[in-house]
Amino acid sequence: MNTPLADAVVTESVRWVETTGPLDDAEAVRTAMSSVHDTGAARITERARILGRRIGLDAEVERMRASAPWILLAIVAVVVLAGLGVAGNVIGGDRKINVMVALVSLLGLHLLTLLVWLIGLVLPFGSFGSFSASFGSIWLALTAHVAGGKRGQAPVLVRATTGLLTRARLLPWALGFVSHTIWTLSFAVIVAALLFSLAFRNYTLSWETTILEPGFFVRSVQWLGALPSWLGFPVPDAQTVLSSPSAAPDTASLAGQRTWALWLTGCVVVYGLLPRLLLALLSAAVWQARKSALQPDLRNAYYLKLLARFDALQAPRVVDADGGRMRQGAVPGLAxxxxxxxxxxxxxxxxxxxxxxxxxxxxxxxxxxxxxxxxxxxxxxxxxxxxxxxxxxxxxxxxxxxxxxxxxxxxxxxxxxxxxxxxxxxxxxxxxxxxxxxxxxxxxxxxxxxxxxxxxxxxxxxxxxxxxxx
CATH class of the missing domain: 3.40.50 (Rossmann fold)
Structure with missing residues (x-):
């Protein structure tokens, strides 16, 4: 089953294949001329389909479409297991949680990759390298490699796909949708694991420092808790923060520990789960709005030559015939x-x-x-x-x-x-x-x-x- 995106990928892939030398396309051109009575773009697509079937591109694209969901699920499973491992390290062992270390462990890599994605979105460098470290690019590369096998044309398919996405201004949004979705699922599992453990086990939450002033932690807790408080998550006050020294965590009140636990959970939800969820929805909306632009650039010299070949094979038409006109008579000659x-x-x-x-x-x-x-x-x-x-x-x-x-x-x-x-x-x-x-x-x-x-x-x-x- 041919879709516009699959046709565009195959057409661009054929173009990249022919950069190393033209393919024997005499039969493909004749078939496109005889079977497609439409625009030159449609004939170029039909020619690419025929050549793609010959060199196996269309089969690889179909395998990519079939394997893409499974590879995505495999990446999600790995990331979720990693998230569970991080959550286990945060809430494991001695049941003592350093809230600041926990936040850095849970949000550090997420915030770093999110910053890289935002930089690539605001200052696009016009290349795939800006997003090569994202989950989306890893998913695309693995999908193409699995579909092509050892002798496949995965580099050509990836290059064609990313080229189309870049031209349509969809590269960060398409790869971002995959990446944000994976992060969203990971944070959902982490939040669920945190809530389950904090609900049915007794933990002591505190902070520790050697060189920082206690006032730094008071200000940090208040500042970080500002956004979660809009969703109803409590924020420890200065007394609660200062009354929870690591030297004597067992003296903390039950109410103070509950506030600490909900503050930590709220920070993970607001600074981890919600941004990724909203960006995944935004990326999906941008994809829907721009996906019609996923077409080869017919202004490229390669496609202009193909259009000229099809025009040369087009049967001549009488474009100036006059089916009926008023008689104007002879034009007077010179005296x-x-x-x-x-x-x-x-x-x-x-x-x-x-x-x-x-x-x-x-x-x-x-x-x-x-x-x-x-x-x-x-x-x-x-x-x-x-x-x-x-x-x-x-x-x-x-x-x-x-x-x-x-x-x-x-x-x-x-x-x-x-x-x-x-x-x-x-x-x-x-x-x-x-x-x-x-x-x-x-x-x-x-x-x-x-x-x-x-x-x-x-x-x-x-x-x-x-x-x-x-």
Whole structure:
């Protein structure tokens, strides 16, 4: 089953594979052209699918999708066990808890990795290295490696995936969602273990110091307890803090110990569990908002070349055909006094096999010129006609083609720059009625030799000399 993300990953992976050398894609390009009647982007995706199946990329992507949840669960299990180990060290053994050491043990690594993630989010370095130490990047690398095996293309898949995420501005959010989710589950287990142990066992909570003043602990407890107090967690007052020296922990009152225990739990919830939970939800929301941008960059030179190849294979289309237009009549030519005595023979969009100059009974001094219909050549010809002002112009067209707006505009421009313009068709036309009607609408007559219509034009129009006399 192809998804937009899987297609994008395969397409980008094929691009990275072809950086070492192009793949044999002749059959893939033909299949994409024949099976996809859509945009160039869709054809590029279809080509990548075909090549991806050939080199095994699509199979690896499917294995990644299948193994990703299980690898995530394995990482969660390891982190939860580590969290339980940390909680056991905090509340184990002699049932004496140094609250400050406990906070550093439970929150230290979390706060450090969270700071690194925030720095990478605020100051993106445009590389995967900013997040290479996060749980999300470890999960992605392991998933690609397990899906590819020893001979797989895990580096290519990881590079393609991270490239797409970076371009869509989703790299920190996608990897962050995985990392925050794992941390959230870990803190949930730690909080549950703390509450269970503190609820059914008797612990002595205190603080110890050798070089710090007691006032430092009073201020620290008050400052750290400010946010948890908004959720109803109690904060030990100065008397409670100072009355709990480590030298005599057994003298602490039961109420004071309960306050210490709830303060420690509240700090873990507010500074550990809640930030990770909220950031996981925020990352999921950003993913939903931006996931449609997970598409290859078609402005890349690699994709521009592919688009050009598909355009070159596209069948030509008549984009200037006119199904019905108002008759405008002939354009008045120049007055006889304003023209020279020159005769110009102009070939317009003739096929390569058509003989040139044409076999016409015209004076040897006639000026022959041929244009392919491009804007540059047409402009040069019209400029030359403006300067030459020929008395007569014989326009030679391909009888096997169909007249369109471009031909009509060209005829009218030529008519306005000469005294008289006539048409001669070379070859055999398969659409005589179309040419006949078009000549009437444009107001151009077929060319004659000595008062007799040329054979091709006579067969085309079916009219006599009187019908075309000026």
């Amino acid at each position: 006889a006094s304003d023209t020279s005595k020159a005769l110009w023979i102009i070939g317009f969009e003739l096929p390569d096999e058509a003989p040139w100059p044409p076999a016409l009974a015209v004076p040897a001094a006639a000026h022959h010129v041929q244009v392919d219909g491009s804007a540059a050549q047409r402009g040069e010809l019209l400029a030359a006609l403006t300067g030459a002002r020929p008395a007569r112009v014989i326009l030679v067209c391909n009888g096997a083609s169909s007249p369109d707006r471009g031909a009509e505009r060209f005829v009218r421009e030529v008519q306005s720059r000469c005294g008289e313009c006539r048409l001669w068709l070379c070859g055999v036309s398969a659409k005589p009625a179309r040419w006949r009607d078009w000549m009437v609408e444009v107001g151009i007559a077929p060319w004659q030799e000595d008062g007799v219509l040329k054979d091709d034009s006579a067969a085309l129009t079916g009219r006599g000399e009187a019908d075309v006399r000026s």
